Amino acid sequence: MNTKYSDLINQTFYFPQEEFKLNKDNLQFHNIDLLGLVEKYGSPLKFTYLPKISENINRAKGWFRNAMEKNHYKGNYYYCYCTKSSHFKYVLDEAFNNNIHVETSSAFDVNIVEKLIESGKITKDTHVICNGFKRAQYIDNIARLINNGHENTVPIIDNYEELELLQEKIEGKFKIGIRIASEEEPKFEFYTSRLGIGYKNIVPFFRKQIESNEGVELKMLHFFINTGIRDTSYYWNELLKCLKVYISLKKECPSLDSLNIGGGFPIKNSLAFEYDYQYMVDEIINQIKIACEEADVDVPHIYTEFGSFTVGESGGAIYQILYQKQQNDREKWNMIDSSFITTLPDSWAINKKFIMLPINRWNDSYERILLGGLTCDSDDYYNSEQNLNAIYLPKYNKDKPLYIGFFNTGAYQESIGGFGGLHHCLIPQPKHILIDRDENGILATEIFSEQQTAEDVLDILGYGK
Known part of the structure; x- marks a missing residue:
């Protein structure tokens, strides 16, 4: 027995x-x-x-490299680590041994970025994507980073007021992104994410506050799904809605060239865990390429923000x-x-x-x-x-x-x-x-x-x- x-x-x-x-x-x-x-x-x-941190970073880079080669995709791929998953120095030191980029979510994150710059872990080539709802200290810290010469810092606009607040503090022209307020899964208690700007309001927002604004350059559309990248009808439906916004915006804004598909990969939570990472990446890249080709616009560079998957x-x-x-x-x-x-x-x-x-x-x-x-x-x-x-x-x-x-x-x-x-x-x-x-x-x-x-x-x- x-x-x-x-x-x-x-x-x-x-x-x-x-x-x-x-x-x-x-x-x-x-x-x-x-x-x-x-x-x-x-x-x-x-x-x-x-070592598992570096291993997972390079696994993801390999999946996107394979998918882009397979689909003859002309954009670049940028792996970002979102620090909120773990802010510890030993994590970031290991992660930044792999030529990656960083996403921040609050004011003190920027202080960590500055420490990484001082130590040489981050260079001027490192992209710093600043997400989250921003108020005084966060705005000040982002402005200090950009004013000190880190031009690859991209604050992601979360609400209608943030752009004006940033411009009051930042000297000269700077890059920005816009976050989409994606719709949540039906099981959620609310319909739309509290973060970002609604699908229907993004193009009007661009026309009103960005199009004739010589102080900013719109570079990125940020798309985040709270439940992560999963093979569900909900995820694919939201991705297609996002691509429609990207295409509409791209036709009016030539400087827009990047799509951030935030929302991470799942990690193993059982000995029975199964997830086809390569299939998901292949399909995402394929869907983006098809939508852009049909609309006759250039495909975007792809950014991901993997936190739990990284660490x-x-x-x-x-x-x-x-x-x-x-x-x-x-x-x-x-x-x-x-x-x-x-x-x-x-x-x-x-x-x-x-x-x-x-x-x-x-x-x-x-x-x-x-x-x-x-x-x-x-x-x-x-x-x-x-x-x-x-x-x-x-x-x-x-x-x-x-x-x-x-x-x-x-x-x-x-x-x-x-x-x-x-x-x-x-x-x-x-x-x-x-x-x-x-x-x-x-x-x-x-x-x-x-x-x-x-x-x-x-x-x-x-x-x-």
Whole structure:
């Protein structure tokens, strides 16, 4: 009878997979000995595997290069990293080793861009796409960047007032884009995105505020879908509506030459994840080319803004099962040595699922359980896996420590959880490890941040003053 945890995985999924395999009964992630990592650094533990960031950037570049060659597409492709997914220096340092561009979403993002310029990570050839709703500090920072000579900075106009505010601060002529307020999926509580300008209003806006304005040059139309780039009738319908706006605008504005198809690629959230990235890119490029050829206008340069896709699959979190509580005849609660609210806020805030696997004891028998965090909040739990609708783990044994890992957690979790700050029930932020490889593929690890201490937390609360 197949009763081992490894049997369960093998009969449910194709396993091993590219990033996951076993060494005896211990899990490896990109050939990293995870149990060895825990033995060296302890748990709870967060880690970032830096090479995965560069790998995903170059995968996407390859897909667009292949699609443009296949379709004889004459425009260029520009990969932008949207910093809101993870602002950490180690992420941006790794990303900008790959000749990419950047998208900002708030005032302090521009300060990060200036730091990257100082360090040489960003040059004058780097395109800085400034998105988001802009008010005084953001306007000032964008203006400072442009006035200091970074001419490839392109503020994306989000509302009718922003252009005038920018012109008051920026010296000389500068480039701009316009964001389309796309319509949301029918399941949303509202019909139209709060960001951008409506489809029908963009050409009139151009005629009124831009056409005869000698201080600006319209270069980009920005199209963003909140649910990302997916093979759905909703996505293709919105893309075609966007292309109609681009064509109408292009016929009146020759300087318009770029289309930003914001909204990212999905990342792997299950061992059963399937997504044909190359097909999607091929079809997007093909649809753009067909629409432009039929309208007899030049195809645009293509920009993408990939945040989660860039950094998400580089991250992970490891916990130890501290104790098992049998709460009734059916529910067993495995308690972890941290909090989901603290370390994986998306798991409870938006019910986001991550890949969850045990780190060790794969050859032990398994049981169905629930996972609970350390806070006294009823929402501090993780209760289902994609495609399984339950959590199965090797059976709890107080004499045999069990460690579990959550994978592809690298986007948003630190910023939403509040890195370096206070957390629910004062559960400390765990130790964070950076993992890299040298030119010979040799693994190297270093501590980015230690686990919070009581003194760290008390200082924030004012008790240390």
